[in-house]
Amino acid sequence: MRPLDVGVIGGGTAGSAAAIFLARAGHRVTLYERVAKPTAVGAGITIQPTGLHVLCRLGLYPYVVGRGARIDRLFCESAARRTIFDLSYATVGDDLFGLGLHRGVLFEALLAAVARESITVKTGIEIVDLARAPGAGRSSWFVDKHGERHGPHELVVVADGARSQLRDDTGTSKSVTPYPWGALWFVGKDSREHAGAEAHELRQVVDGNQRFLGMLPTGRGPGHMPGPDLVSLFWSIRCDRVDEWRARGLTAWKDELAALVPESVPVLDQIESADQVLFARYHDVVMHRWSTRNVVYLGDAAHATSPQLGQGCNLALWDAMVLADVLAEEDKDLSVALDRYSRTRAEHLAFYQFSTRMLTPFFQGDEAWLGSLRDLTMPLMVKFPITNRIMTLAMLGVIDGFGGRMLQLRLPRKEPSAEVAP
Ligand SMILES: Cc1cc2nc3c(=O)[nH]c(=O)nc-3n(C[C@H](O)[C@H](O)[C@H](O)COP(=O)(O)OP(=O)(O)OC[C@H]3O[C@@H](n4cnc5c(N)ncnc54)[C@H](O)[C@@H]3O)c2cc1C
Numbered sequence: 237m238r239p240l241d242v243g244v245i246g247g248g249t250a251g252s253a254a255a256i257f258l259a260r261a262g263h264r265v266t267l268y269e270r271v272a273k274p275t276a277v278g279a280g281i282t283i284q285p286t287g288l289h290v291l292c293r294l295g296l297y298p299y300v301v302g303r304g305a306r307i308d309r310l311f312c313e314s315a316a317r318r319t320i321f322d323l324s325y326a327t328v329g330d331d332l333f334g335l336g337l338h339r340g341v342l343f344e345a346l347l348a349a350v351a352r353e354s355i356t357v358k359t360g361i362e363i364v365d366l367a368r369a370p371g372a373g374r375s376s377w378f379v380d381k382h383g384e385r386h387g388p389h390e391l392v393v394v395a396d397g398a399r400s401q402l403r404d405d406t407g408t409s410k411s412v413t414p415y416p417w418g419a420l421w422f423v424g425k426d427s428r429e430h431a432g433a434e435a436h437e438l439r440q441v442v443d444g445n446q447r448f449l450g451m452l453p454t455g456r457g458p459g460h461m462p463g464p465d466l467v468s469l470f471w472s473i474r475c476d477r478v479d480e481w482r483a484r485g486l487t488a489w490k491d492e493l494a495a496l497v498p499e500s501v502p503v504l505d506q507i508e509s510a511d512q513v514l515f516a517r518y519h520d521v522v523m524h525r526w527s528t529r530n531v532v533y534l535g536d537a538a539h540a541t542s543p544q545l546g547q548g549c550n551l552a553l554w555d556a557m558v559l560a561d562v563l564a565e566e567d568k569d570l571s572v573a574l575d576r577y578s579r580t581r582a583e584h585l586a587f588y589q590f591s592t593r594m595l596t597p598f599f600q601g602d603e604a605w606l607g608s609l610r611d612l613t614m615p616l617m618v619k620f621p622i623t624n625r626i627m628t629l630a631m632l633g634v635i636d637g638f639g640g641r642m643l644q645l646r647l648p649r650k651e652p653s654a655e656v657a658p
Contacts, residue, residue, distance in 0.1 A: 237563045237573060239263050243378055243389030245363045245402060247274055250535025250552035251395030252346035256294055257560035258393075259353035267350065268378065268386065270396075272360035274347065276458035278339025279421040279514070280468030282307060282438060285325075285332050286633035287550035289645045290557045296345045297648065298656045303341045305455035305465065306651070307334035308436040310631055314611055315443035315496055321618045323628045331649060332632065334546075336438065338423065338466055340458035342549065348658040358386070364401050366392060366531065374530060374570075391570060392531040393559070395552070398519040398540035403533065410523040415542050417600035418517035419470045420481070424506040426453050426467035438546075441497045445599055445607035448472035449497050469503050472600045475517050486510050518542040520593060526581060527574035532559060539585050541592040544599055550633045551588060554643075555581060583637025591630060 240263045244255045247269035259265045283291070283300065291297045312320040325332040350357060363386070365379040375388035394402045403410060440450045450470040456463045471493065473481060481489060490504045507513060521540040526533045535552035558580050566573035597603065598610040617623040629635050634643045 237566055237570070240390045240563075240570070241375070241388075242266070242391045242393060243268065243376075243387050244393040244395060245378065246394070246396035246535075246537070247271075247347075247350070247357070247359075248395060248397055248535065248552070249342065249346065249549045250537070250556055251393065252343075252350050253290065253294065253553050253556035254393050254395060254534055254559055255355050256346070256349045256353055257556055258563070259355045261560055261564055263391070263563075265353075266356040266358060266387075266389065268361050268363050269357070269359045270362035274343070274359060276338075276340030276344040276347075278343065279423055279470070279516075280336055280452040280454040280466070281339050281342070281549050282452065282546040283335040283337050283342070284547065284550045284631065284633040285334070285645050285647060286643060287553045288335060288647055289643075290550075290553035291345075292647060293557060294346075294349060296349060296658070299345050299658045300337060300341060301335060301651055302656060303456045303458075304335040304337035305453040306436055307336050307438055307453070310334075310438045310440070312440040312442060312614075315441065315447070318611070318615070319618075320442065320611060320614045321627065323618065323624070323631055325628070325632070327628045328625060328632065331647065334438070334631075336452045336454040336468075338454045338457045338468075339549075341454075341456075344458040345658045361386065363396070366402060376530060390530060391563075393534060394531060394537050395534045396537050398521060398536040400521075400533070400537035403521075403523070403537060410521070412522075413520045414475070415518045415520060415596065415600075416475055416602070417472055417542075417596075418475045418478075418515060419543075420473050420478075420513050420515055421471070422469045422503070422507055422513050423454075423457075423466055424469065424503045426465040427502045439499075442599060442607070442610075443496060444604050445597065445601045445610070446472070446474075446604070447496065448599055449493060449500060451497075451500060451503065467503055469500060473515070474602075478515050482510055486513075520589075522589065525575075525578040527578045529571045530574070532574050532577055534559065539589055541589055542596040542600070544596045545588060545592045545630065547588050547592070547633055551585065554584070554633075583639070583641065584635075584643065587630075587635050587637050588633070 242265045244267045255267045309324040362381045363378045367377045378386040519540045526538045534555040562577045
């Protein structure tokens with residue numbers, strides 16, 4: 237594709253990655269971010285092998301892998317310490333692993349890469365509308381919340397997250413459903429006693445589908461400080477019970493978690509105020525295609541899910557990579573290229589959206605019988621090599637639809653040994 241004037245809305249995972257890929261392909265890119273001074277904040281996320289593949293292509297693999305925590309298995313057990321599932325990356329490939337990462341590290345790495353490219357970054361600008369205007373040809377003007385116009389841009393990349401304000405501009409059908417359940421999260425120091433043998437696993441303890449605690453080691457936080465290793469603690473909560481949780485007091489909550497998962501005590505001991513515990517809610521976003529004539533929707537804006545399968549950032553990174561590849565391959569018409577983007581992403585996204593939507597109520601939901609059904613069936617499923625393999629491949633992020641196709645990954649054979657700059 238000839239060099240285009242591209243406007244990217246949202247400087248999160250999808251938007252930053254897309255801006256970097258497109259700038260490297262020779263397009264003129266302007267990145268709009270509503271936060272005036274973006275900083276590296278957030279809880280732990282799991283970067284799956286699919287996400288690591290994209291970070292490799294972006295040249296960011298050594299930095300993130302050097303700072304994150306290697307995750308070799310996803311281990312879930314019941315309150316009675318019965319294994320619900322135990323999925324190991326090594327089952328499907330010796331060199332495969334997930335990466336527990338402080339979200340700020342990913343952000344820091346992407347931001348540094350954006351700064352290295354000739355990308356115009358406009359922060360503190362909230363885009364609320366797109367408009368076609370006389371004199372702009374087939375391009376779109378961006379309208380910010382003060383009514384000021386920016387651009388025009390030939391290609392519009394909308395990556396403004398799950399609560400996108402620009403999704404309504406599409407002529408395509410869509411649905412946006414808030415999940416009734418969300419999560420409380422806290423990032424603390426991962427003490428040696430706590431880390432121990434569990435240092436390389438994402439640990440989940442469930443009691444029915446209403447009590448769910450997760451602990452994800454994430455290595456070091458953002459910045460160049462040597463810093464302690466960190467762990468993110470997640471606790472499932474119904475969105476309409478957050479006030480009740482606050483009123484109940486921190487001590488009662490900490491006691492409840494300590495009784496359920498005694499290994500969480502060294503992390504809980506670091507929480508001194510409810511203000512250190514943050515609340516996140518999720519949305520299920522379904523769009524039937526992710527592009528119109530010159531607008532493409534990436535990341536959570538296009539297909540937010542609950543984080544049950546830990547795929548959101550990975551899908552966002554994959555979106556950005558595919559968009560750049562499709563534009564590189566299509567040499568004539570932008571709308572043809574974007575149409576091809578939608579078709580290329582359809583199977584992969586359909587699988588992960590459907591699976592996440594199906595799975596979430598078994599872990600966070602109001603129908604208690606689903607928790608009991610999970611406790612009966614999942615231990616059996618992991619025992620059979622075929623279902624164990626499917627579940628592990630799903631965790632990796634590589635299942636490209638319901639037809640049995642897999643995404644192909646290219647990952648380094650060795651983990652980086654030395655510290656590198658972002
Ligand atoms: C509790 C929790 C745990 C999670 N765990 C995982 C995990 O383990 N693994 C994983 O892969 N994913 C996980 N996710 C999901 C992951 O965080 C998201 O899928 C991912 O951040 C989506 O990236 P994005 O770039 O699409 O959106 P965002 O990261 O939300 O970025 C959107 C950006 O757009 C900016 N913006 C918004 N509106 C405007 C506007 N109008 N104009 C300009 N800029 C705007 C925002 O400020 C932001 O910078 C988790 C999510 C939650 C809530």
